[in-house]
Amino acid sequence: MSELLRIAVPNKGSLSEPASQMLREAGYRQRADSKELVFADPDNGVEFFFLRPRDIAIYVGSGRLEVGITGEDLLLDSGAEADVVIKLGFGGSTFRFAAMAGSMTSLAELAGKRIASAYPGLLDRYLSEHGISAQVIKLDGAVETAVRLGVADAIADVVETGTTLRNAGLEIFGDPLLRSEAALIRRAGAPANGQVEQLVRRLQGVLIARQYVLMDYDVADELLEKAVAVTPGFESPTVSPLRTAGWSAVRSMVPRKDTNRIMDELWDIGARAILVTDIHACRL
Numbered sequence: 001m002s003e004l005l006r007i008a009v010p011n012k013g014s015l016s017e018p019a020s021q022m023l024r025e026a027g028y029r030q031r032a033d034s035k036e037l038v039f040a041d042p043d044n045g046v047e048f049f050f051l052r053p054r055d056i057a058i059y060v061g062s063g064r065l066e067v068g069i070t071g072e073d074l075l076l077d078s079g080a081e082a083d084v085v086i087k088l089g090f091g092g093s094t095f096r097f098a099a100m101a102g103s104m105t106s107l108a109e110l111a112g113k114r115i116a117s118a119y120p121g122l123l124d125r126y127l128s129e130h131g132i133s134a135q136v137i138k139l140d141g142a143v144e145t146a147v148r149l150g151v152a153d154a155i156a157d158v159v160e161t162g163t164t165l166r167n168a169g170l171e172i173f174g175d176p177l178l179r180s181e182a183a184l185i186r187r188a189g190a191p192a193n194g195q196v197e198q199l200v201r202r203l204q205g206v207l208i209a210r211q212y213v214l215m216d217y218d219v220a221d222e223l224l225e226k227a228v229a230v231t232p233g234f235e236s237p238t239v240s241p242l243r244t245a246g247w248s249a250v251r252s253m254v255p256r257k258d259t260n261r262i263m264d265e266l267w268d269i270g271a272r273a274i275l276v277t278d279i280h281a282c283r284l
């Protein structure tokens with residue numbers, strides 16, 4: 001038997017629960033106790049290491065662990081030599097500058113100022129790429145409070161809903177430094193590995209199952225072309241003859257978010273018995 005594939009998974013924070021949930025949907029067992037730091041699933045040939053998401057890039061970049069799940073922003077901040085294999089569709093955020101409401105409007109105003117952040121690597125790189133000379137104040141968290149307490153003039157931080165900023169009396173300015181989401185990462189230049197490819201196929205299966213539904217409908221043959229144009233599917237929809245002559249049954253995958261619009265369009269074209277089913281799992 002080949003060795004277990006070692007996968008780093010966030011042990012805490014925003015990415016922890018959605019990462020474990022996605023792995024569960026991909027058929028892996030997950031720890032029952034959030035204090036467990038290592039958990040093997042030998043039936044699926046993998047072993048999970050529960051680590052701080054910020055540290056995961058370091059373990060993976062150094063090659064100690066084959067792959068890991070972390071945020072793109074955390075990967076960039078760490079400077080670790082790892083690449084995104086696939087984006088995972090959760091843990092989405094933007095990384096933005098903010099200051100007291102009404103106090104700053106453009107990046108240029110940051111020159112010579114103090115900027116607090118828990119992502120100094122990311123911030124330093126952005127400032128030097130934009131030719132801005134400012135002092136970076138490294139904090140561990142709750143950076144929104146740094147301005148009020150006079151430790152910094154502005155902050156650069158993760159923004160999801162913007163509630164934390166608003167509550168601190170801050171306002172974003174300038175373009176986002178970055179858009180980020182959770183991703184599966186791997187050491188830069190690592191050789192092809194069948195176990196990793198299997199993990200990626202499983203995760204892609206979960207992404208597709210979450211983003212698409214299966215749509216079935218019946219349509220008169222003379223309307224078939226028009227209906228199929230609305231539901232082109234991934235490669236090609238399945239069309240089968242109905243027992244009633246002159247009618248066909250169509251099955252196609254459609255984006256979940258468009259489900260009702262597509263059903264309305266199909267109905268207007270003349271399709272009937274339109275059924276929508278969740279996809280439990282898939283390999284495309």
Ligand SMILES: Nc1ncnc2c1ncn2[C@@H]1O[C@H](COP(=O)(O)OP(=O)(O)OP(=O)(O)O)[C@@H](O)[C@H]1O
Nearest residue numbers: 012013014015053071073074091092093158160180
């Ligand atoms: N509302 C959010 N707050 C913080 N991080 C978020 C949020 N939404 C998405 N993320 C992403 O989660 C990752 C940060 O996770 P991390 O566990 O380090 O921070 P956290 O969720 O703030 O946890 P902690 O309580 O340890 O600060 C980043 O990739 C970030 O972009």
Ligand SMILES: O=P(O)(O)OC[C@H]1O[C@H](OP(=O)(O)OP(=O)(O)O)[C@H](O)[C@@H]1O
Nearest residue numbers: 141142143158159160161162163164165
């Ligand atoms: O835009 P929002 O939806 O408000 O989310 C973003 C905020 O949430 C996180 O803080 P967290 O609560 O994790 O505390 P921390 O700063 O100590 O990490 C993050 O650092 C931002 O402060």
Ligand SMILES: [Mg+2]
Nearest residue numbers: 013014141142
């Ligand atoms: Mg946090």
